[in-house]
Each structure stands twice: as C-alpha cells, then as structure tokens.
Amino acid sequence: MATDDAAPARKRGRPTEAERVQRRDEILDAAVKLFIENGFGGVTFDDIREEAHVTKRTIYGHFATRAEIFLAAVERLRDRALTHPGAGSLQELATSIVEILHSDEAIALHRLVIASAREFPELGAQFYRDGPESYIAALRQHVSDPALAEALFSLLLGEPHRRRLLGLTPAPSPSDAAAVAAAALARLRVS
Numbered sequence: 001m002a003t004d005d006a007a008p009a010r011k012r013g014r015p016t017e018a019e020r021v022q023r024r025d026e027i028l029d030a031a032v033k034l035f036i037e038n039g040f041g042g043v044t045f046d047d048i049r050e051e052a053h054v055t056k057r058t059i060y061g062h063f064a065t066r067a068e069i070f071l072a073a074v075e076r077l078r079d080r081a082l083t084h085p086g087a088g089s090l091q092e093l094a095t096s097i098v099e100i101l102h103s104d105e106a107i108a109l110h111r112l113v114i115a116s117a118r119e120f121p122e123l124g125a126q127f128y129r130d131g132p133e134s135y136i137a138a139l140r141q142h143v144s145d146p147a148l149a150e151a152l153f154s155l156l157l158g159e160p161h162r163r164r165l166l167g168l169t170p171a172p173s174p175s176d177a178a179a180v181a182a183a184a185l186a187r188l189r190v191s
Contacts, residue, residue, distance in 0.1 A: 094181035155184035
C-alpha cells in the first residue's frame with residue numbers, strides 16, 4: 001500500500017538532463033529541510049538520501065560533501081535572484097534581491113550559516129563569497145562606485161532583514177519588496 005510520502009516510481013536507466021536537474025533540486029530541497037530542522041552538523045548523507053528518496057550514489061553524483069549541498073542551495077537562491085526575468089534594471093534587480101533574500105528559505109539558510117560558522121568556518125566564508133559578494137558584484141554592474149553597490153546591498157537587507165532573521169515579520173509580498181528596493185535606491189539617490 002502506497003503512502004503520501006512514497007517516492008514516485010522512477011524509470012530505470014540513465015536519466016535525461018531534465019531528470020538530473022529535477023533530482024538535484026529534490027536533493028537540495030530535502031537537504032535544506034533537514035538542515036533547518038537539525039542544523040548543518042546534524043544531517044548525514046543517509047538522512048538526505050531517505051528524505052529525497054534517492055540513493056547515496058545519486059547524491060554523490062551531484063555532491064561530494066554536505067557543505068557542497070548547502071552551498072548549492074545558496075547558489076540556487078542567488079541564481080533565482082540574479083537571473084529573474086525582471087532583473088534587468090537596477091530597480092528590478094534590487095527588488096529581486098529583496099524578494100529572494102527575505103524569503104523563508106534564504107532566511108533559514110542565513111540563520112543556519114550563522115549558527116554553524118564557528119564550527120564550520122569555511123562554510124561561512126564560502127557562503128559570503130557565493131551570496132553577499134555575488135549580489136554586490138551584480139549591483140556594481142548598475143552603479144559606478146563599488147562602495148555605493150555595497151551600501152545599496154546593506155540597505156536592501158537592513159532592519160527588515162534583521163526582523164526576518166528574528167522571526168518578527170513574514171516574507172515580503174512582491175509589492176513590499178519593490179517598496180523596500182525603491183526606498184533603498186531613493187536613500188542613495190541612484191536609479
């Protein structure tokens with residue numbers, strides 16, 4: 001008898017590229033869920049395998065370590081923000097950054113890396129390179145002054161992000177994210 005948690009039947013043989021991408025996302029989704037519930041150090045490959053309904057071999061086909069899985073989740077969020085169809089103008093990019101970085105998943109990963117950075121310092125360093133540094137670099141494509149790009153990134157997070165990290169407010173709606181981005185741009189007088 002099948003349960004609601006039963007994994008869908010998978011065809012045998014070599015997966016297509018689309019199936020590989022889907023499996024990778026399923027592994028990332030399962031790992032993020034487990035990391036949030038149990039902390040970075042409290043999750044094993046066996047836990048991820050069970051949650052994702054895949055074999056260890058499938059996981060190892062994509063990732064060699066838990067850190068790689070965690071950082072792939074960070075990269076996935078970054079890619080969503082920076083390749084968002086509406087992220088062409090500075091206003092659109094800033095709005096996309098606010099929407100993604102204030103999302104439940106990004107907030108959970110941010111909390112997790114802060115809690116784990118002391119025990120896993122390389123995770124914190126790579127998180128910064130793959131996350132904030134990448135967002136600042138993308139903002140630099142729209143503003144000429146590197147210091148201004150960094151200040152803008154800080155304004156896009158600011159107190160609303162801190163309140164999200166503390167669980168005081170929900171994720172912003174798209175219109176709220178646009179308002180936060182517009183206010184940050186107005187404070188710096190960039191557009």
